[in-house]
Amino acid sequence: MAYFSTSEFRGGLKVMLDGDPCSILENEFVKPGKGQAFNRVRLRNLRSGRIWERTFKSGETLEGADVSEASMEYLYNDGEFYHFMNTDGSFEQISADKNAVAEALDWLKEQDIYTVLMWNGAPLSVTAPNFVELPVVETDPGIRGDTATGGTKPAKLSSGAVVKVPLFVEIGDVLRVDTRTYEYQNRVKK
Template sequence: MKINANEIRVGMLLEYKNDLWQVLKTQHVKPGKGGAFAQVEMKSVNKNTKLNERFRSSETVEKASVEETNFNYIYEDENNYFFIDPKSFEQIEVKKDIIGDKGKLLTENLEVSISFYNDNPISVSLPNQVNCKIKSTDVALKGQTVSSSYKPAILENGLSINVPPFIEAEDNVIIDTRNLEYIKKV
């Protein structure tokens, strides 16, 4: 689908120069002399490279048609994560490098949204909050309220986050999957 350059938004997927690009930043510029343009920073979904491009307001770009489907996580092997469609029971595999570190937050039967482009999975969106268990944490120092009173903790899945001083090992906490930050104790 063709869209005008001034309709480009952060997070969109564009087909440009025979590749698929995700928009990271966009800025509409109206110089004193000459026509307005959109300055767009994009990242290639396939090659992991970045590109800064200027599009005149009158130009059109191709917006990629992406299909999103809900799947449940089932298991992983050395290179892939495996998901099942809860309606059709069809299994798919997604390479670990597509998900990255957030793959450690996957738990059995966790419902995720997978984006497909030309029947190939290109991204996996986790729920905004997941429940995790603290494996170990440092001892809180008394009187340490002058600076930020967070302490490092390691989750059972191996990720390390900062938690408030009252959190102890074996506690269950809720984590924000977008920025890997502590939300609350369960």
């Protein structure tokens, strides 16, 4: 893998730091008038998700991390691992542990397509699409025709996520939901 110098650090660059793959968020060059230059760098540890703030001497290098994104279809959960298949035509299958799917866990639906961040051939994290369509499996009975009062109630979706929905929503309705905010968007006509 190539090495990158501090002057090449920019948002999105993936590097190895203390044995973990990291994504650079910000890189600020600082230098007192007549003094030595440093780079103050914010990185996200792609394994733990934690943000690191580090300071490097300008000109120091870090090894690039072999991190790539792949679109993968969710197949099934065997009780321990979550299995995905690459959609690039290779039919390559990978299994991800609960850690890696943590952020997408509320939205998993078989045959849907997810973004899987791969590091050295193993999944680091799974991201759900921004919008998903899922059926309601639990909610209070709908108040038919109430599309105007603006009231809400909780509804549980087939994936397990609980979202606030308008009062007219009924069990079996398929809803479009924003996975980033858990916000109900609309009912989907099937």
